[in-house]
């Protein structure tokens with residue numbers, strides 16, 4: 265559950281939450297399998313394009329230009345949406361946005377809404393606010409449905425239930441679907457096809473009944489007032505077209521000036537997120553059209569800390585983010601700690617730089633987030649809009665050390681320096697000796713390769729604590745050194 269500031273209520277700071285999460289071997293296995301699969305597919309999809317570097321640079325330039333002239337483009341967007349028959353509302357923070365949406369739903373006389381997956385509505389805790397007002401909000405994205413039925417929290421931007429495996433999902437469906445609507449079929453198995461069919465049947469009822477849809481948007485085109493949602497399941501298309509009233513809550517940074525600009529992101533986003541050449545569903549709508557789709561359209565433009573972020577010359581690059589989640593899938597910290605440890609709907613590297621800027625660094629958890637990184641730079645390498653996440657992390661660390669929150673809330677947070685560990689220092693000394701004696705290193709590698717089947721999955725003695733929270737990497741049958749000697753580096757398939 266999120267509070268209206270977007271913080272997961274009651275969450276401890278990152279080090280404590282991560283400390284607990286890395287001990288969960290099922291979570292680690294689920295995350296490792298999922299992130300490695302997605303990252304490999306993404307790398308192949310990106311490698312297909314000769315002009316990837318140019319597209320990435322174009323995306324960065326478009327976003328930077330738009331953010332520099334944000335006021336101009338927002339006014340243009342408002343005029344375009346209004347001219348097309350929509351109504352624009354401005355929300356300074358989460359509470360105001362929730363009040364606006366609650367009022368708009370009440371005015372329809374309805375007590376339930378269907379939702380398209382939307383980070384902005386999670387950020388403001390809209391579902392909880394609607395529930396307090398007696399309005400039921402039904403998530404229709406498959407992963408969001410799993411999270412909602414499981415009374416859980418999302419742990420990934422794109423795959424919110426990435427921490428769940430198929431068996432867990434089957435159990436959630438079998439136990440919970442009946443109390444939300446159509447029950448799961450008798451004898452439901454954990455095969456993907458059966459799980460998808462159960463979700464489809466459960467959701468279809470809701471789509472056909474709903475009079476109000478709530479969405480976010482991936483992009484808003486200022487020149488025509490068009491909103492864009494990309495998705496893979498078709499649930500978004502249903503929510504955006506079937507209800508009589510559509511309410512879209514969108515962060516002000518999601519704007520692009522023209523359709524020509526949009527073209528760049530429609531190439532980079534699908535390849536970076538789901539490793540697809542294009543999204544299976546790209547829905548666009550401009551105001552309202554008589555006799556076609558929702559007859560009433562409201563756009564709620566959300567600030568909620570974004571203009572504060574824009575004022576920071578280094579940190580503002582976080583507003584370029586198109587929420588592809590590529591940075592999560594390559595992050596060694598995210599892979600081990602999981603998304604819940606970040607205490608926000610924005611986990612991983614982007615969460616570590618976005619949440620402390622949107623919310624300020626006054627709380628212990630927000631002050632700890634800039635440290636949730638090894639600064640390896642993998643996130644920057646894959647980011648399709650070239651956000652230099654390590655640069656922003658270091659900048660935010662400075663901010664925390666120099667006096668706690670300097671943005672919005674003014675409280676100081678004191679960080680304790682980490683203590684050295686004797687065993688770690690001994691291990692580092694041993695590593696230094698080995699790496700400065702190539703003969704010993706080569707002999708050790710060969711011995712390790714020959715005995716690889718006998719290697720234990722956990723270390724004995726003092727090493728046990730280390731392997732309790734980590735999976736030992738498998739030793740390859742042939743070391744790189746031996747492969748190079750054998751092939752001279754010519755045969756990459758050998």
Ligand code: SF4
Nearest residue numbers: 585586588589591647
């Ligand atoms: S920071 Fe970059 S890589 Fe991460 S989600 Fe945003 S756009 Fe994608």
